[in-house]
Amino acid sequence: xxxxxxxxxxxxxxxxxxxxxxxxxxxxxxxxxxxxxxxxxxxxxxxxxxxxxxxxxxxxxxxxxxxxxxxxxxxxxxxxxxxxxxxxxxxxxxxxxxxxxxxxxxxxxxxxxxxxxxxxxxxxxxxxxxxxxxxxxxxxxxxxxxxxxxxxxxxxxxxxxxxxxxxxxxxxxxxxxxxxxxxxxxxxxxxxxxxxxxxxxxxxxxxxxxxxxxxxxxxxxxxxxxxxxxxxxxxxxxxxxxx
Amino acid sequence: xxxxxxxxxxxxxxxxxxxxxxxxxxxxxxxxxxxxxxxxxxxxxxxxxxxxxxxxxxxxxxxxxxxxxxxxxxxxxxxxxxxxxxxxxxxxxxxxxxxxxxxxxxxxxxxxxxxxxxxxxxxxxxxxxxxxxxxxxxxxxxxxxxxxxxxxxxxxxxxxxxxxxxxxxxxxxxxxxxxxxxxxxxxxxxxxxxxxxxxxxxxxxxxxxxxxxxxxxxxxxxxxxxxxxxxxxxxxxxxxxxxxxxxxxxxxxxxxxxxxxxxxxxxxxxxxxxxxxxxxxxxxxxxxxxxxxxxxxxxxxxxxxxxxxxxxxxxxxxxxxxxxxxxxxxxxxxxxxxxxxxxxxxxxxxxxxxxxxxxxxxxxxxxxxxxxxxxxxxxxxxxxxxxxxxxxxxxxxxxxx
Numbered sequence: 001x002x003x004x005x006x007x008x009x010x011x012x013x014x015x016x017x018x019x020x021x022x023x024x025x026x027x028x029x030x031x032x033x034x035x036x037x038x039x040x041x042x043x044x045x046x047x048x049x050x051x052x053x054x055x056x057x058x059x060x061x062x063x064x065x066x067x068x069x070x071x072x073x074x075x076x077x078x079x080x081x082x083x084x085x086x087x088x089x090x091x092x093x094x095x096x097x098x099x100x101x102x103x104x105x106x107x108x109x110x111x112x113x114x115x116x117x118x119x120x121x122x123x124x125x126x127x128x129x130x131x132x133x134x135x136x137x138x139x140x141x142x143x144x145x146x147x148x149x150x151x152x153x154x155x156x157x158x159x160x161x162x163x164x165x166x167x168x169x170x171x172x173x174x175x176x177x178x179x180x181x182x183x184x185x186x187x188x189x190x191x192x193x194x195x196x197x198x199x200x201x202x203x204x205x206x207x208x209x210x211x212x213x214x215x216x217x218x219x220x221x222x223x224x225x226x227x228x229x230x231x232x233x234x235x236x237x238x239x240x241x242x243x
Numbered sequence: 244x245x246x247x248x249x250x251x252x253x254x255x256x257x258x259x260x261x262x263x264x265x266x267x268x269x270x271x272x273x274x275x276x277x278x279x280x281x282x283x284x285x286x287x288x289x290x291x292x293x294x295x296x297x298x299x300x301x302x303x304x305x306x307x308x309x310x311x312x313x314x315x316x317x318x319x320x321x322x323x324x325x326x327x328x329x330x331x332x333x334x335x336x337x338x339x340x341x342x343x344x345x346x347x348x349x350x351x352x353x354x355x356x357x358x359x360x361x362x363x364x365x366x367x368x369x370x371x372x373x374x375x376x377x378x379x380x381x382x383x384x385x386x387x388x389x390x391x392x393x394x395x396x397x398x399x400x401x402x403x404x405x406x407x408x409x410x411x412x413x414x415x416x417x418x419x420x421x422x423x424x425x426x427x428x429x430x431x432x433x434x435x436x437x438x439x440x441x442x443x444x445x446x447x448x449x450x451x452x453x454x455x456x457x458x459x460x461x462x463x464x465x466x467x468x469x470x471x472x473x474x475x476x477x478x479x480x481x482x483x484x485x486x487x488x489x490x491x492x493x494x495x496x497x498x499x500x501x502x503x504x505x506x507x508x509x510x511x512x513x514x515x516x517x518x519x520x521x522x523x524x525x526x527x528x529x530x531x532x533x534x535x536x537x538x539x540x541x542x543x544x545x546x547x548x549x550x551x552x553x554x555x556x557x558x559x560x561x562x563x564x565x566x567x568x569x570x571x572x573x574x575x576x577x578x579x580x581x582x583x584x585x586x587x588x589x590x591x592x593x594x595x596x597x598x599x600x601x602x603x604x605x606x607x608x609x610x611x612x613x614x615x616x617x618x619x620x621x622x623x624x625x626x627x628x629x630x631x632x633x634x635x636x637x638x639x640x641x642x643x644x
Contacts, residue, residue, distance in 0.1 A: 053642055054639050057562070059637075059639040059642065085564050085566065086564060087564075088562060089563060089565075094562055094563060094641070094642075096641060100641060102559070102560070103556065104253070104255065109245055113563075114563055114564070116245060117244070117563070118564075122245065
């Protein structure tokens with residue numbers, strides 16, 4: 001199964017340092033996520049999860065391998081796309097463990113900032129942000145400042161921010177870590193809905209055992225290598241109902 | 244695109260406003276220091292303007308009555324008056340001393356420049372140009388016209404050396420180059436005050452003269468003692484020239500034939516501004532430089548601290564694709580915003596406290612404009628450190644790991 005519009009990496013390697021002190025954080029990682037799919041990425045500390053996430057997020061450059069995003073080649077061995085900043089802005093959405101909303105912007109402008117940075121008019125950007133906030137059920141807090149929101153509301157706003165430019169991929173780094181089980185599962189449900197609605201490939205890095213059963217596919221990373229396995233793919237409601 | 248800097252300032256307005264007030268008070272001090280210098284220059288010019296003179300005739304090879312000691316015989320003015328192009332000439336003496344109010348409200352000492360002028364000669368060079376209360380000196384002795392800055396009031400009795408004077412008129416902005424208020428008294432009294440000796444000193448001088456065998460002869464001794472008891476000197480002769488005459492052309496024959504030094508208005512201004520207050524100007528200049536450096540350090544520290552407090556937000560902004568120049572512009576605008584707040588506070592503060600200063604503080608719009616430009620430049624330079632720190636932030640910090 002090959003998806004040109006999702007995210008695909010082949011033989012991705014990352015080496016830190018050189019010579020005797022060199023550390024191979026990634027040793028040939030393969031991964032493929034289709035549009036509309038939500039996959040889990042799990043692994044113990046030091047396994048290379050963060051390094052992989054940074055490579056996927058075009059924050060650090062891999063030492064070797066190939067990565068395509070929405071059909072566009074991002075890395076191919078020594079070659080890389082010239083403007084990775086614009087790539088992050090337009091084609092990759094980020095959801096972090098903490099929401100990291102900009103404290104001096106209200107909820108609407110936190111979400112609208114990305115399209116504004118891409119040069120879209122303020123009104124159009126805010127309109128799009130409000131639509132997403134409504135879809136994520138936080139439209140009523142559109143004028144609030146981040147500090148006035150609950151943790152769950154902040155995470156929804158962060159998801160709206162990640163989605164606002166309709167990126168082909170969203171990277172979610174422990175998005176449910178600060179939330180209780182019910183809110184965590186709600187976030188996963190939202191991510192699944194958004195993935196389906198906007199045909200976005202979503203990779204969720206997590207340690208949260210409560211949400212792991214919801215993934216249909218899981219990548220386990222260990223010692224710099226990924227192993228794909230089928231998940232339980234249970235519905236959020238099913239997991240919630242579990243005693 | 245929204246203004247990130249503006250939103251941040253609005254969000255943390257308290258921090259910016261209070262920091263701006265602190266910076267503003269420093270800028271206010273800086274503007275005031277510039278105002279003190281301007282005030283000194285203006286005092287010097289006012290002194291020349293108020294003298295009403297076109298030429299200053301002084302002792303040969305001296306810098307004149309304001310900068311150095313100068314003595315001329317008090318009949319010199321007659322010879323000068325006869326020179327071509329001279330319309331008016333008048334004797335004048337200047338003596339800076341403590342003047343004591345002995346009767347009236349609040350007896351106290353005032354540092355003043357006592358000016359000896361010929362009584363009954365309004366319009367003559369050296370006379371107080373206009374009065375805000377009372378009248379000019381009309382009697383030959385014991386009347387005074389004081390500047391309002393002295394704090395004296397009409398009818399006050401003031402003591403200069405051993406004599407008392409009644410204040411009969413008040414003038415405004417009649418000050419010395421050092422900003423001391425002027426007190427005008429009759430010329431003869433001023434001459435006496437300038438060279439006045441106490442009784443013991445007179446007795447000792449007479450004894451010394453009498454002890455000199457060359458002088459202790461019949462009739463000679465009395466003549467010598469008589470000459471020692473009067474002061475026939477003045478400090479300068481102020482000259483007004485006739486319309487149409489070139490000051491330099493009038494001054495040159497006086498220099499040549501009267502063997503005296505003559506300064507034109509431009510030359511006297513040069514002496515006052517470039518020589519008399521030059522050291523003070525350099526002193527103030529040093530203060531201005533130090534204050535500018537302190538202001539820059541404060542702005543740099545504040546902006547740097549504020550930026551370090553936003554490292555995570557900056558990392559997120561960079562991760563989601565914000566250009567470096569957008570982040571740099573945000574920090575720069577905040578620094579300029581802080582400078583703007585500081586300048587407004589400083590200008591308002593300086594305007595309010597300047598009149599309270601004992602000496603004249605002249606706040607010129609040009610200085611304010613230059614000060615504003617300097618503050619902006621300082622803010623730009625001060626933000627460099629913070630911008631550099633922000634640009635070094637790795638967007639990967641937002642992801643952690």
